[in-house]
Structure formats: C-alpha cells, structure tokens
Amino acid sequence: MDETDELLRLCVRALVAQMGDVPGVEMRLTRDCVLGLTGEPSADFNRLTLGADPDAEGFLISSVARAKERGLPLQAVMCPGVLEALTPVARRLGLTAVGTSPLMVLRAGTPVAPSRPVRITRALGPELVTIAGDLAAAAFDTSRDAIARCIDVCVTKTAGVETWIAWDGDRPASTVTVTPTGDTAGISLMATPPEHQRKGMGRALLTQVIDDYRRRGMARFHLGATDAGLPLYESLGFETVAHLSAWILPGPSAGQG
Template sequence: MNETDELVELCVRALAMQMSAAPGAELHTTRRCILALTDEISADHNRLILGADTDVEGFLVRSVTRARERDRPLVALMAPTVAEALAPLATQLGLTAVGASPLMVLRPNVAVQPTRPIKVVRALGPELVSVAGDLIAAAFDEPRDVIARCIEASITPTSGVETYVGWAEDRPVCTVSLTLTGDTAGVTLMATPPEHQGQGMGRALLTQVIDDYRRRGVERFHLGATEAGRQLYTSLGFELVADLPVWVLDRAGPTPQSLP
C-alpha cells in the first residue's frame, strides 16, 4: 500500500470518530471507504471518502442512493488511485467535480520550531468545549447551533477526538482538534476567528500541540488543507502527499436506480 492510500485509510477512521456523535449520524464503513450522514442539510456535515477498496464503485452507488433517500447533499473525497476510474460513474450519479483537497504530512525527522508563547488547554468539560465551539463557529462562519450539535458532541474524553484551545492575554483565540491512530495523528478543525488571524496564534497553538504529541510518542501528522491554509502548513514542514479530488452531490437529483 502506498502512503497516500494509507493516509486515506486514516482519514476514514478519523471521520468516523468525528461524526459518530452527531444527531442522526449514520455511518457506513469499510477499511478504506466511509459514508457519514447526519440530520444537517449542509454538505459539510455529510461526507464521503472513497479509498482503494475492492468494491469502491459499489460503495459509491450505495452511498449516493442512501444520501438521496435521506435528502442529503454530500462532499466526497477520492483517493487518486481510484479517482480517474470513478469519475465517469460519479458524473452519471449526479456529482460535480469542484477541485482538490491537499493531503499533507509532517514526517518524524522534520523539526517544528516554536513561535510566540501561547497558553494551551485541552477542551474537557462543558465550558471549555463551548469555548472551542465558539471559536470554530466564528472561524468558519457556521451557525452556532450546528457546531454544538455536530462538532461539540464529539469532544469528549472517550471519542478519540482531542481538542485544544489557545489563549492569549486570558482570551481564547484559536483551537485545533486531533485524532490519534497508533503513532500517527490527524489534524482537523484548525480554527482562528478573523479578529485573531495574521498574528501567529494558530501557528503557535499547532506547534505546541505537535511538540506535546511527539513527547507522547506520536511520529507523524497528517491533514487535509484548504488552499488558504496550505502556506501555513508548508511553512511548518508539512509536505504535499497528494491532491484528493473533491466532488459535491447536491440534494436535488436522480437516484442511481433512475439513471440510464
């Protein structure tokens, strides 16, 4: 298995940890694919990852069928090893290609230099979890109630999702979440509200968290970057492994059974 396919597998596990507690959560998984649906009508909270599974075409068809049955949109990521073969079927099923998500990795031998000092606190307990939710909602311009239902629900001591809040001058300024699988951690929900951006807060938080995880024995970190965040992660030593094609399924459209 190449590194890209391995990391996609880890992304499947991470998504299951992140979305299993959301209201109406419905997860269908194989080792390398996952469909995660919720009660929310936003595509960001209804996700599909398609890795190098032996029945990936069947998984795609079944996923679209179920999303149509629940009247849910989807955001789908495809591993490069299956993307070209899946593209005609995805188009036939009503999905639209919208770009790519950079899959990046920080390797064990890459030093991460600490930047400005920042207080880091793990979000445990209702008050700190709510603080993290406030930061995520502000950073991504998401409705606060949606964040409470879909994100905060997964921030528990036993979910596998560890969330940290960065504080500066006694104010919460940024947050990040990690999911741990063996000696590899996935970085997600790196969130800094607009009023705190451009000051190195997110970078300071992430470098401290990475340093702490390395002391705990974690060797490698991976993430799916946005184009806006790609420069930050590159400057920290993350390198591009692959661009994962991104497809979107709108709510309105034919079911697979009605396609010619």
C-alpha cells in the first residue's frame, strides 16, 4: 500500500470519529471509503471520501443515491487511483468538479520551527467546547447551530477527537482539532476568526500542538489543505503527497430563488 492509500484510510477513520456522535448521523464505510450524512443543508456537513476501494464506483453510486433520496447536498473527494474511472460516473450522477484538495503529511524528523508561545487549552467541558465552536463558526462563516449539532457534540473526552484553543491574552483566538490513530494524527478544523488573523495565532497554536504530540510519541501528521491554509502548512514542513479531486453535489434547492 502506498502512502496516499494509507493516509486515505486514516482520513476515513478520522471522519468516523468526528461524525460518530452526531445525533441522527448516517454513516456507511469500507476500509477505503466513507459516507457521512448529518442531514444539515450544507455540503460541508455531508461528506464522501473515495479511496482505492475495489468497488469505489458502487460506493459512489449508492452514496449519491442516498444523498439525493434525503435531499442533501454532498461534498466528495476522490483519490488519484480512482479518479479516471469515477469522473464520468460522477458527472453522470450530477456532481460538479470544484478543484483539488491537497493531501499533506508532516513526517517524523521534519523540524518545525517554534513560534511565539501562547497559552493553549484542550476544549473539554461545556464552556470550552462552546468557545471552540464559536471560533469555528466565526472563522468559517457557518451557522452556529450547525456547528453545535455537528461538531460540539463530538468534542468529548472519549470521542477520539481532541480540540485545542489558543488564547491571545484572555481572548480565545484560534482552534484546531486533532484525531490520533496509532502514531499518526489527523489535523482538521483549523479555525481563526478574521479579527485574529495575521497575528500568528494559527501558527503558534499548530506548532505547539505538534510539539506536544511529538513529545508523546506521535510520528506523523496529515491534513487536507485549503487554498487559504496551504502557505502555512508548507511553511511548517508539510508536503503534498496527492491532490484529491474535489466534487460537489448540489442540494435540490440550489439555483432556485
């Protein structure tokens, strides 16, 4: 198994951990593919990952059928190994290609230059979980109610999803989520609201979190980058191992008005 396929399997596990406690979530998965439907009217909360599964086409067809049956938009990513075969299928099913999502990895031994120290705390308990959710909603310009239903509920001590907050003095400024699996951890939901951006808060938080996990034995870190986050991750030593093809299935009301 090459590194891309291995990391995609870890992404599948991370998505299961992140969505597992969402009330009413519908999940279907194999080792290499996962569908998670929260029922929210935003594609950001209905996710499909297609790795190098022998029946990735069947998984794609059944997943899109289920999303359409429920009247939900869907966000999908495909690994390079299945892209050629699945592209015509995806288009026939009504998905639209919207670019790529770099799959990045920070390997053991890659030095990460320390940033300015900030106070960080793990989001546990109602007050801190609410603060982390507020930061995510502001950073992503997303409904706070949707964040509460789909993210806040999964931030618990035993969920396998660990969320951290960085503080600028006494003000919460940035948050990030880590999903450990063995000696490899997934990084996601890196969120810094506009009023705290360009102050180095995200960098400070991520470098301290990486350093802390490395001291506890974590060897690698992986993430799916956005255009906005790519320069930060590259500057920290993350390398792109694959460009995942990104697709959107619009909801039934898209384009109406």
